[in-house]
Amino acid sequence: MADLNLQAIHDELVLVAYEAGRMILSANPADIGTGTKLNSVDIVTEVDQAVEKMVSSRLSTAYPEFSFMGEETYKPGTKLGPEPTFVVDPIDGTTNFVHSFPNACISLGVAINREPVIGVIYNPYQDLLFTAIKSHGAYMTRIKGSTPQKLPLATSPRPLEGLANALVAIEWGSNRDGPNYELKTEVFKKLAATKETGGAMVHSLRSLGSAALNIAAVAAGQMDAYWEGGCWAWDVCAGWCILKEAGGIMAGGNPGQWDPAVDERKYLAVRGAPSGQKELVEEFWGVIGNGAMDYSV
Numbered sequence: 013m014a015d016l017n018l019q020a021i022h023d024e025l026v027l028v029a030y031e032a033g034r035m036i037l038s039a040n041p042a043d044i045g046t047g048t049k050l051n052s053v054d055i056v057t058e059v060d061q062a063v064e065k066m067v068s069s070r071l072s073t074a075y076p077e078f079s080f081m082g083e084e085t086y087k088p089g090t091k092l093g094p095e096p097t098f099v100v101d102p103i104d105g106t107t108n109f110v111h112s113f114p115n116a117c118i119s120l121g122v123a124i125n126r127e128p129v130i131g132v133i134y135n136p137y138q139d140l141l142f143t144a145i146k147s148h149g150a151y152m153t154r155i156k157g158s159t160p161q162k163l164p165l166a167t168s169p170r171p172l173e174g175l176a177n178a179l180v181a182i183e184w185g186s187n188r189d190g191p192n193y194e195l196k197t198e199v200f201k202k203l204a205a206t207k208e209t210g211g212a213m214v215h216s217l218r219s220l221g222s223a224a225l226n227i228a229a230v231a232a233g234q235m236d237a238y239w240e241g242g243c244w245a246w247d248v249c250a251g252w253c254i255l256k257e258a259g260g261i262m263a264g265g266n267p268g269q270w271d272p273a274v275d276e277r278k279y280l281a282v283r284g285a286p287s288g289q290k291e292l293v294e295e296f297w298g299v300i301g302n303g304a305m306d307y308s309v
């Protein structure tokens with residue numbers, strides 16, 4: 013394992029991502045088996061399962077010594093270990109997929125010592141590929157075969173100037189009641205509200221419907237931050253590597269957590285900038301106040 017060729021693994025993941033993209037595009041959402049997991053908004057389809065099967069069989073043939081953590085075969089309670097692990101969401105944005113809303117992707121991450129070291133995210137609807145290898149930068153390829161653009165897209169990213177100047181990604185998630193939901197909706201309200209009423213009055217809030225695509229957009233510098241609680245290691249692992257390689261930071265979704273684990277389930281991603289990252293995180297945590305999301309059960 014000592015001399016792992018990260019470039020070769022990355023190249024294989026890109027091929028796998030394009031194959032997954034073909035499977036996703038060839039499925040007619042009106043015609044596929046759809047089921048639910050936690051509740052009626054936590055959706056899984058036959059295509060999610062078929063893509064994961066294809067991915068795990070290709071990767072276990074090519075890299076039999078790696079562990080595999082995939083959303084559709086995850087055993088509850090399993091933690092991400094230190095051994096090289098593929099961390100895979102076959103379709104991130106399944107709700108978009110079943111509604112034919114063209115914003116879903118496959119998210120392929122590799123973690124070693126619990127650190128994301130490769131990330132490949134592919135949205136086949138837009139033929140949009142995001143990739144990164146630790147210490148080798150992050151890239152976005154708009155159309156297969158075209159020249160990759162280095163991330164962030166701006167050659168001189170603007171300083172971050174607080175929440176009042178920020179475009180922030182949030183997600184509703186699938187838990188729609190209880191303390192986590194109450195806290196989230198309260199924070200959404202405060203982020204949007206005027207300063208006069210105690211809010212931060214961000215430029216606006218966005219939900220791409222996919223954690224991986226939200227993080228990729230932050231890495232690209234198209235959004236300033238993304239806050240989420242409730243998603244999983246496979247939603248963030250690939251994006252995490254891309255974000256860091258693009259100069260961004262991943263803080264915790266709860267106040268005070270500067271160094272979250274990949275499977276922490278609560279995150280605050282902030283784009284690369286010459287200044288203002290730490291201040292934006294602290295200002296965000298101030299909006300959360302004394303609250304804290306808890307996804308331990």
Ligand code: IPD
Nearest residue numbers: 104105106183185221222223243
């Ligand atoms: C979901 C999406 C969504 C996020 C949820 C995830 P799925 O993943 O990433 O944006 O808010 O927490 O579970 O179900 O589409 O794979």
Ligand code: CA
Nearest residue numbers: 083101103104
């Ligand atoms: Ca998924």
